[in-house]
Amino acid sequence: MTFKVPRGTQDILPEQSAKWQKVEETIRHLCHTYRYEEIRTPMFESTELFQRGVGDTTDIVQKEMYTFTDRGNRSLTLRPEGTAGAVRAYVEHKLYGLPDQPVKLSYIGPMFRYERQQAGRYRQFVQFGVEAIGSKDPAIDAEVISLAMNVYRTVGLTDLKLVINSLGDKEVREAHRTALINHFEPHIHEFCSDCQNRLEKNPLRILDCKVDRENPLMETAPSLTDFLNEESATYFEKVKHYLDLLGIEYEVDPNLVRGLDYYNHTAFEIMSTSKGFGSITTLCGGGRYHGLVQEVGGPDMAGIGFAMSIERLLLALEAEGKELETDSALEVFIVSMDDAAKEKAVELASTFRAKGIATEIDYASRKMKAQMKAADRQGAKWVLVLGEQELADNAAAVKNMETGTQEKVPFHDLVNYLQTH
Numbered sequence: 001m002t003f004k005v006p007r008g009t010q011d012i013l014p015e016q017s018a019k020w021q022k023v024e025e026t027i028r029h030l031c032h033t034y035r036y037e038e039i040r041t042p043m044f045e046s047t048e049l050f051q052r053g054v055g056d057t058t059d060i061v062q063k064e065m066y067t068f069t070d071r072g073n074r075s076l077t078l079r080p081e082g083t084a085g086a087v088r089a090y091v092e093h094k095l096y097g098l099p100d101q102p103v104k105l106s107y108i109g110p111m112f113r114y115e116r117q118q119a120g121r122y123r124q125f126v127q128f129g130v131e132a133i134g135s136k137d138p139a140i141d142a143e144v145i146s147l148a149m150n151v152y153r154t155v156g157l158t159d160l161k162l163v164i165n166s167l168g169d170k171e172v173r174e175a176h177r178t179a180l181i182n183h184f185e186p187h188i189h190e191f192c193s194d195c196q197n198r199l200e201k202n203p204l205r206i207l208d209c210k211v212d213r214e215n216p217l218m219e220t221a222p223s224l225t226d227f228l229n230e231e232s233a234t235y236f237e238k239v240k241h242y243l244d245l246l247g248i249e250y251e252v253d254p255n256l257v258r259g260l261d262y263y264n265h266t267a268f269e270i271m272s273t274s275k276g277f278g279s280i281t282t283l284c285g286g287g288r289y290h291g292l293v294q295e296v297g298g299p300d301m302a303g304i305g306f307a308m309s310i311e312r313l314l315l316a317l318e319a320e321g322k323e324l325e326t327d328s329a330l331e332v333f334i335v336s337m338d339d340a341a342k343e344k345a346v347e348l349a350s351t352f353r354a355k356g357i358a359t360e361i362d363y364a365s366r367k368m369k370a371q372m373k374a375a376d377r378q379g380a381k382w383v384l385v386l387g388e389q390e391l392a393d394n395a396a397a398v399k400n401m402e403t404g405t406q407e408k409v410p411f412h413d414l415v416n417y418l419q420t421h
């Protein structure tokens with residue numbers, strides 16, 4: 001009997017996990033400087049939270065959720081995204097009562113969606129996201145976008161495109177909705193069954209349909225931009241102004257709409273423009289939402305956030321041919337030539353590790369030459385050789401693997417030597 005990882009999931013082996021850690025470190029550092037504090041919510045929530053929070057008409061709720069009934073007969077769902085859980089926690093713990101608003105949260109962790117597997121699309125993937133809840137200041141929209149862009153830039157990506165749009169406010173969306181229904185209704189039989197359902201429930205989502213993308217009615221559909229009222233237009237101008245101030249380039253795409261139902265005003269996506277990138281080019285999606293906090297039982301608070309998957313970030317790096325510099329390097333490998341030397345090696349390894357020096361020793365009773373080879377394979381900066389003579393002298397032979405030079409260093413001086421050379 002043999003086993004394989006479930007379809008759409010992957011093992012991240014040590015060589016890869018060093019890259020993951022580097023990305024996570026970058027993210028944590030940036031979140032710290034931007035003051036988005038981490039929130040950790042459960043991996044599963046009540047199914048109803050996602051039905052309400054993500055929206056009944058979305059692909060996520062309609063086709064992609066891992067829903068199960070637990071032994072207490074509750075319907076639970078593995079989280080398909082992070083916003084619903086973060087907003088639930090914001091309401092449950094009354095974070096809206098904190099004196100400093102907006103509350104700025106970040107999360108990073110696995111999400112689960114039952115999707116068709118393809119490059120850049122997994123059934124378990126890790127999303128990093130932020131939510132700033134409790135402010136309608138356009139400056140926060142620009143801050144959130146700038147944080148997302150900065151994550152990509154800091155890991156070394158350059159082939160990026162930021163696309164933004166305004167979805168307007170409630171009044172705008174209502175007027176646009178009517179226009180959309182009038183536009184699509186006479187021809188709705190030409191569209192997929194999902195779109196036929198969307199016509200009444202959420203016609204905006206027809207524009208987001210991947211099946212009917214080529215239908216000419218998509219091109220001629222009424223654009224949200226033409227419906228923006230003064231308030232929405234002013235808001236959008238301010239967001240763009242702040243982005244200009246921050247030196248962040250963007251393209252306005254009137255056809256950019258987001259799959260989730262609560263989005264209003266600012267919507268944005270960051271794509272990879274690298275030639276090596278496959279057909280899915282979106283790295284990050286986000287936007288402003290209103291009504292979500294109320295929908296899960298809280299007060300009338302607006303928020304803005306984004307989500308990006310680490311998988312796609314790593315794919316983008318690969319497509320650009322960029323290597324992440326990882327710092328998993330081994331500092332010291334201690335070669336021991338007999339049992340007495342092995343004891344000393346165990347002791348020294350413990351001393352070095354306590355001082356934060358990454359150390360490895362031999363656990364396979366290999367000959368000296370084989371141990372030296374292992375040290376080389378593992379990229380050790382130093383090799384310490386311990387044999388009969390070294391024990392008698394209370395000193396180790398220390399070899400610098402880069403230069404090939406060797407020195408005899410007294411045991412009591414080793415830590416100092418390794419730290420200063």
Ligand code: ATP
Pocket residue numbers: 081113115120121122123124125127259280282283284285286307308309311312
């Ligand atoms: P798509 O149109 O690609 O299905 P989406 O609208 O479902 O995207 P969001 O829910 O906005 O995506 O998720 C935000 C980001 O999370 C995406 O831009 C992408 O980077 C990532 N993402 C979404 N689904 C997956 C997945 N199945 N595997 C890996 N990353 C994903």
Ligand code: MG
Pocket residue numbers: 059
């Ligand atoms: Mg999707």
